[in-house]
Amino acid sequence: MGMVGGGLTSFIGPVHRKAAGIDGEIELVSGAFSVVPGESKATGEALYLNPNRVYETYQEMFEKEAKLPASERIDFVSVVTPNHVHFGPSKMALESGFHVLVEKPIAFSLQEAKTLKKVVDKTGLILGLTHTYTGYPLVKEARNMVAAGKLGAIRKIYVEYPQGWLSTLLEKSGNAQASWRTDPKQSGMGGAIGDIGTHAANLAEYITGLKITEVCAMLNTVVKGRHLDDDTSMLIRFENGASGILMATQVAAGEENNLNIRIYGEKGGLEWRQMEPNTLVVKWLGRPMEIIRAGQSYLSDDAKAFTRTPAGHPEGYLEAFANIYRAFTKAVRDYKPGKKINYTKYDFPDVEDGVRGMNFVQTVVKSANSSKKWTPLK
Amino acid sequence: MGMVGGGLTSFIGPVHRKAAGIDGEIELVSGAFSVVPGESKATGEALYLNPNRVYETYQEMFEKEAKLPASERIDFVSVVTPNHVHFGPSKMALESGFHVLVEKPIAFSLQEAKTLKKVVDKTGLILGLTHTYTGYPLVKEARNMVAAGKLGAIRKIYVEYPQGWLSTLLEKSGNAQASWRTDPKQSGMGGAIGDIGTHAANLAEYITGLKITEVCAMLNTVVKGRHLDDDTSMLIRFENGASGILMATQVAAGEENNLNIRIYGEKGGLEWRQMEPNTLVVKWLGRPMEIIRAGQSYLSDDAKAFTRTPAGHPEGYLEAFANIYRAFTKAVRDYKPGKKINYTKYDFPDVEDGVRGMNFVQTVVKSANSSKKWTPLK
Amino acid sequence: MGMVGGGLTSFIGPVHRKAAGIDGEIELVSGAFSVVPGESKATGEALYLNPNRVYETYQEMFEKEAKLPASERIDFVSVVTPNHVHFGPSKMALESGFHVLVEKPIAFSLQEAKTLKKVVDKTGLILGLTHTYTGYPLVKEARNMVAAGKLGAIRKIYVEYPQGWLSTLLEKSGNAQASWRTDPKQSGMGGAIGDIGTHAANLAEYITGLKITEVCAMLNTVVKGRHLDDDTSMLIRFENGASGILMATQVAAGEENNLNIRIYGEKGGLEWRQMEPNTLVVKWLGRPMEIIRAGQSYLSDDAKAFTRTPAGHPEGYLEAFANIYRAFTKAVRDYKPGKKINYTKYDFPDVEDGVRGMNFVQTVVKSANSSKKWTPLK
Amino acid sequence: MGMVGGGLTSFIGPVHRKAAGIDGEIELVSGAFSVVPGESKATGEALYLNPNRVYETYQEMFEKEAKLPASERIDFVSVVTPNHVHFGPSKMALESGFHVLVEKPIAFSLQEAKTLKKVVDKTGLILGLTHTYTGYPLVKEARNMVAAGKLGAIRKIYVEYPQGWLSTLLEKSGNAQASWRTDPKQSGMGGAIGDIGTHAANLAEYITGLKITEVCAMLNTVVKGRHLDDDTSMLIRFENGASGILMATQVAAGEENNLNIRIYGEKGGLEWRQMEPNTLVVKWLGRPMEIIRAGQSYLSDDAKAFTRTPAGHPEGYLEAFANIYRAFTKAVRDYKPGKKINYTKYDFPDVEDGVRGMNFVQTVVKSANSSKKWTPLK
Incomplete structure (x- = not known):
């Protein structure tokens, strides 16, 4: 697993890392944690990562990781940046051959979301979305x-x-x-x-x-x-x-x-x-x-x-989050190039949910600006 | 206290009677409990009332009670009939010189409610409304x-x-x-x-x-x-x-x-x-x-x-109800003909709340039938 | 209904009166509310009672009430005094022909409780005990x-x-x-x-x-x-x-x-x-x-x-209390001299519960003073 | 980190592993997971461990791990076996130079617990005890x-x-x-x-x-x-x-x-x-x-x-458990041979709590068998 975003001051980055760590099935090995110069390296160090696999930009990360041997390189990348930096890394990751688990909302705009959907469809790779609460x-x-x-x-x-x-x-x-x-x-x-x-x-x-x-x-x-x-x-x-x-x-x-x-x-x-x-x-x-x-x-x-x-032994937010990782990585493990993934079987939010979410936001904003009572959501 | 409605199959009648009975300050002495022939008498008997003061119609009740000596006749009447029979008895009671405590909604229509308001203003008598929940x-x-x-x-x-x-x-x-x-x-x-x-x-x-x-x-x-x-x-x-x-x-x-x-x-x-x-x-x-x-x-x-x-000794719905009676009857006791009642001091729902409620219902129905988003409530 | 105790500063007296008033089945008509000179009268006035039936002592009350015509005199008396004045009025009431509803504990000592039991057995009259919480x-x-x-x-x-x-x-x-x-x-x-x-x-x-x-x-x-x-x-x-x-x-x-x-x-x-x-x-x-x-x-x-x-219309402590009154007065109404009352049918705490309670207190005190682990409760 | 016990059918073994994994600070690298032949290996495989560091017995584990270079060998061992197998591995681990985190109760008997205390005192190593609930x-x-x-x-x-x-x-x-x-x-x-x-x-x-x-x-x-x-x-x-x-x-x-x-x-x-x-x-x-x-x-x-x-993002049992690990491993990291650890500073249950717990069990059993009311707990 690699990570884009999630530097030292991030809220959601550590949540992802802890959630990914609970089941002992996922290892974070690479990251482009921040655009603040030096912060990516510092984060990598704090996480005991091999400094060679900590990058200053996600572009560099995907380029270099893609060149590593299959047994060594990351399987998927978690994108945990602010909303306006969801699309770029997600798209490039997919196009570089990596599955993607991206924070919600999937993108900055409905347009971006729809583009991502096309990339997913084209590459056949897996995109998961952390609508955490469905993980409970x-x-x-x-x-x-x-x-x-x-x-x-x-x-x-x-x-x-x-x-x-x-x-x-x-x-x-x-x-x-x-x-x-x-x-x-x-x-x-x-x-x-x-x-x-x-x-x-x-x-x-x-x-x-x-x-x-x-x-x-x-x-x-x-x-x-x-x-x-x-x-x-x-x-x-x-x-x-x-x-x-x-x-x-x-x-x-x-x-x-x-x-x-x-x-x-x-x-x-x-x-x-x-x-x-x-x-x-x-x-x-x-x-x-x-x-x-x-x-x-x-x-x-x-x-x-x-x-x-x-x-009686309560579980919480991190376990729900870990459930998204569990379902997503199960699909990743089962992935075979050229074979379509059956999302229903794995039960995690995917690119469809991402498009749906952006559509919802856009429609609500439209409705709020309208004097008509009802606005359809397609 | 007299009662209009509240016969043997009534839900809210017994609630009123129990609520009125808790504090030992109010005595039910008269009633026109039902339009079903015989049921008013039967209810009066079940309540140990003097049969002479149990009537078949509210009209009869107000006429006869009004003729009793002041020390003997009812001070006020509780109207606990279905909505379409709130207006008639309330209006006649006021016009016969009795204060009124009426179930909500105050009337069948906004028009009726406004008419009642005028009668209250004209007679100077007290009208209370059992919006029970504000009694807690x-x-x-x-x-x-x-x-x-x-x-x-x-x-x-x-x-x-x-x-x-x-x-x-x-x-x-x-x-x-x-x-x-x-x-x-x-x-x-x-x-x-x-x-x-x-x-x-x-x-x-x-x-x-x-x-x-x-x-x-x-x-x-x-x-x-x-x-x-x-x-x-x-x-x-x-x-x-x-x-x-x-x-x-x-x-x-x-x-x-x-x-x-x-x-x-x-x-x-x-x-x-x-x-x-x-x-x-x-x-x-x-x-x-x-x-x-x-x-x-x-x-x-x-x-x-x-x-x-x-x-730690829980109170409930009947006590909240009794609080409406407590506040209303306090005003009734303090009432002096010709002197305006200060509703704020007593804290019970009154004819203004009744008009407001009918206005609310009418406005909501109007809004529901409109394709415009917002409808003003005046 | 008459009352012993329950003067103006009492906690439990008003509780009894409110509980008795809820169902409109019981009327307080007589009382010896306090041993403080004048307080009994003052309480009676505050409760709108006929002053002739408000007494300075319970002895006077029972003597005079017993002489009233059956249709007029009290059916039963509620004893709501502090513990050390439960036994006296309860015993005298029974011996004067009145049923008794007494606050718990039934008496000051196990000995008193047992004596009361004998009086109940002998008179065949009904004694109820306000273990309120079983009324829920x-x-x-x-x-x-x-x-x-x-x-x-x-x-x-x-x-x-x-x-x-x-x-x-x-x-x-x-x-x-x-x-x-x-x-x-x-x-x-x-x-x-x-x-x-x-x-x-x-x-x-x-x-x-x-x-x-x-x-x-x-x-x-x-x-x-x-x-x-x-x-x-x-x-x-x-x-x-x-x-x-x-x-x-x-x-x-x-x-x-x-x-x-x-x-x-x-x-x-x-x-x-x-x-x-x-x-x-x-x-x-x-x-x-x-x-x-x-x-x-x-x-x-x-x-x-x-x-x-x-x-969804919550009931509380007063209603539970009223349930003790409801069950007790049902038995009182069904009472026929010489016929044994079936307590199970009516479901209210009685003299047996009273003796049991005093026995419990005595046994616990004994156990607390003992260095032995277990003390039998007979 | 190494583990004794926690094979495939264990309840508490996975709990330890998940708890240890949350913060990304601890890596399980070695284990003697079961005395059932083959199960230790199978568990190691399921956990992606290097098979060379998965052992059939804890004795073998401590011997071999102790010979590895300091940078490579385990720092501490978690003992998650049933109660009667807490003492043996804990004692041997300490004597082999490894810190110990042991499930509660610390041992099978008070005597064993006291012996462990002596070993802790003698070696100066750290022993933690998973009284999980104090981790909340x-x-x-x-x-x-x-x-x-x-x-x-x-x-x-x-x-x-x-x-x-x-x-x-x-x-x-x-x-x-x-x-x-x-x-x-x-x-x-x-x-x-x-x-x-x-x-x-x-x-x-x-x-x-x-x-x-x-x-x-x-x-x-x-x-x-x-x-x-x-x-x-x-x-x-x-x-x-x-x-x-x-x-x-x-x-x-x-x-x-x-x-x-x-x-x-x-x-x-x-x-x-x-x-x-x-x-x-x-x-x-x-x-x-x-x-x-x-x-x-x-x-x-x-x-x-x-x-x-x-x-508002609820934490649960695994996080409480992880807190015991967090505190314990902080002490382990700060450990310097010859220097006494200040347990208060780190806030995790230790060998004193372990002895206390065994003493408590023994005293309760003694009290339960005694006809005297009180038994002192020293």
Whole structure:
């Protein structure tokens, strides 16, 4: 594994490295960690890497790694840079023969995303996307329950992603995370909607298996002086006639990372909260509510395959992240040139999800700027 | 106290009677409990009332009671009939010289509500409205916290009222509650929006002290064969620039009566849930979350005045209901003909709230039928 | 209904009156509310009672009430005085022909309790005891589940009653409640053990239907200067071989009234917490946990008979208290002189529970003073 | 790093490996994974190890590793075998010059534990013990709060460790984990008390900084046919006069791994639950309860040093485990022959905790067999 981005001040870089390290199946051997001169080398040293395989640019990295013997060179690269540097390295990596695991959103614009999709299709290589939250075992259990019809036809879907960390103008106080995420030049056309709204939409579509077909959105920039939206709420409609609400905000002061979803069908509803991810609440019409717990013997094989500890030994965010790596690298190991990968079998977010996410952002921005109630999402 | 409606099969009648009975300050002495022949008498008997003061119609009741000596006749009447019979008895009671406590919504239409307002203004008598949920002590505490600026300027308001009891076509199976609530002739132009959506709107405006100025609403009839909406979601905007979401549904299968509200300001947020009403969660930016509990010595006098038991001895729905009675009857006792009542001092929902609620329902229905995104709520 | 005790500064008097008032079935008409000169009259006035039936002493009350016509005089009396004045009025009431509902503990000593039992047996009248917590609907549901064998044979029972209100020497600061409860002359030989430990023991025996047969107890006076225990922990054994722990403390600073119980059998366990009394958690071996909720249609008739509101409209402490009144007065209404009452049918704590409680206190004190591990509880 | 035990069917072996892998600071390079012929090799292969460094016995491993150049050989060894094979490899590892991280309990008997202590003292090498639960950041925060006197003098300590997985005679159904843990020849004199009771005692002493001085214990073998205790409850006293309860059971059907602790001082109490480890509840006398959350900026440096993700991105059991590795390996890196290690600085359980744990087990068994109430724990 190689890495683009993830230098010493990065938030998500270490998360990727820890997640990749948990199962002992992946070794980081190469990286172009930063465009700040010297920082890539420094990061490589801190990570005990062979300095020969630590590069100043991703271009150099892909060129040189591609020339190494197959048994030695990296199999895939993780792209963990800010949004505006997702496309470049991902495209070049694929074109240099490396599989790619890229942070979400997949690109800076829908256009870039669609281009990447073409490159994936052309090269036949694997592109994974870290919509981390679908990596949780009970999210998979929830999806299985819906697919098995346990809730009956789905009627209502409420998905929320409240955070509070951007309640003040943090980007003006030297916070690196806040700076790039609120900068349209680095983040793209969406602030909160791109950063966390896409996770919410992805989670809703993943669990229900239903596509959002229309949105009626409000985008706000609540904190004065900010250059991108930090708050969104929208009414949503799904392909089967279900409807609901999607909310994502970064100005809910006091909230941490409170992604949650509630889904109601004819027979009952389910509720999952990322901050207590090992519990899935199922409410039934006319019989007692059930609490489903990670690690239990009664879970589906899909949930079990992504669990590392017995019930009552909590797993968390890093393990969910590691599950994306587990599924992606399983596909990478099974990859055979010229043979199409069956994404369903491996269960990780891919280039389709990436295009979908960019499309979602663009449509929400369009809806927010429109005085018409509904805007279709194709 | 007299009562109109609340016969033997009524849900809300017994709730009113129990709530009125808790504090030992109010005695039910008269009633016109039902239009079903004989049922009013039967109800009176079951309640140990003097049969001479149990009437077949509210008209008869007000006529005869008005002729009794002042020391003997009822002081006020509770109107607990279905929506389409709120206006008639309320108006006649006022015009007969009785104060009125009426179930919400105050009337069948905005027009009726406005007429009632005029009657209240003209007679100078007191009209209270059982928006029960504002009777909870911690709702009052929340309002105090917001008013005191503890959260800073309010930015986001999310209020939800999910129920699941109308997930099936219950009205076709002989359920009396379901029947009239889903019948436009008895319920009015709104189903879920009138029955529970108004509670949600009232709660949000009560706690924040802010008026909703615009709505962007979706109204759905989810269960086939139903004649009124059973589900609504809307984006909302408030007078100070805050925005949020209001959701009310009766088809969230497995939900009981899960009214809840979250309010975020610049410095923190608060969260209250009706199903665990003795707990108020306060989340702060940069310091530990606090759990405020009913019955504690640190609460405001407003909250304390509406609490009957020490901390840890839970109070519930009947006590909240009793608080509406407590505040209303306090005003009734203080009433002096010709002197205007200071509603703020007593803190119970009044005719203004009633008009506001009907206006809200009408505006939401208008918005739902419009292809424009926003509809003003005046 | 008449009342002994419950003057203006009483905590439990108003609780009794509110509980008795909820269902509109009981009318307080008489009282000897206080031994403080004038306070009884003042209380009667505040309660709108006929002054002729407000007495300075309970002796006067029983003498005069007994002479009233049957249709007019009180049916029963509630004794809500401090512990050392439970025996006198209860005995005299019974001997004057009145049924009695007495606060727990039933008496000051085991000897008194046994004497009362004899008076009950001799008069054939009804004595109820306000072990309030068994009045909660879900406590009854829990008892039904255990009796029906749903958990299999019971193995472990953990019951706790932590409070924190006596964490300081409150009795020295003029707090009336603290004063008599920590005074051996008014409270008896037990402090926390008598005040709340008996509730815990009663709850455990009520739900499981099993008697405690042995205790191994530690009694502590944690706060310096206090004259009675304020804290206890004990190992306990039950008649069927089950074992467990009983804890009761009034110095768990920050706790409110956190009575809770967990019971485990061969197949699963259940957990109930008084502070969220409308929820019963059932944990199963090998299948999802269930959350049972008050007011739901799937509950047993026993639980339903003691519920006043639909699911999601929370009930609390006053309603539980009202359930003791409801069951007790049902028996009082059915009472026929000379005919034995079937206590099981009515389901309220009675004189047997009272004797049992005093025996428990005496045994725990004995165990605490012993260097032997186990002391039998007969 | 090398490993003794942890073959393909091991529960705790993979946990160690995953925990060691998270931070990318530790590399497993050698192992004697099993005494089952061939399994050690097979495990090594599955872990991509160099087969030359995978051994059939730990004796062979220590001999050969000791002869490798310092830059190449293992720095330390993790001993993850069943209890009866903790002593042998730990002792030999130390005597061969390797630091040791050993699973708890440190040994099969108190005698072995004391011998190990002597070897540690003599060699000056580092021995760590995986009392995992003290690795959680909020456990460290709790300890800091107590040490800083925020709760005032500690009065009551309640620690519980309920599990339900041994509710049936699982050891007879071929479950490898159940088999050795219920076998006195592999597990030692204690069943539940050794397996999980020691964790509870360690946690209580760790957070409070107080030693248990006396126990009054009941040990039960609840499931018929089992050869060791599966359930214990005890009253405990601490050196400062505080008292409390320790409960540990493996027959609480439906419980997962519900270790939890509540500690009350003069001013308030705190509560932590392993199954939701990122939340620390603090209850205060006379002011609102506080919820302290992992990853927040207001935490102590001690807690922050052991956190990997921002607030709201939950951490779990593997991260707590990784924290033991992090602290232990920090000490290993700082180790200089002849220089004494300052254990307080690194904050991981060591040989003293190991001796303490064995002493605790032995004392509890003694107490359980005694008819005297209290048995001192020295």
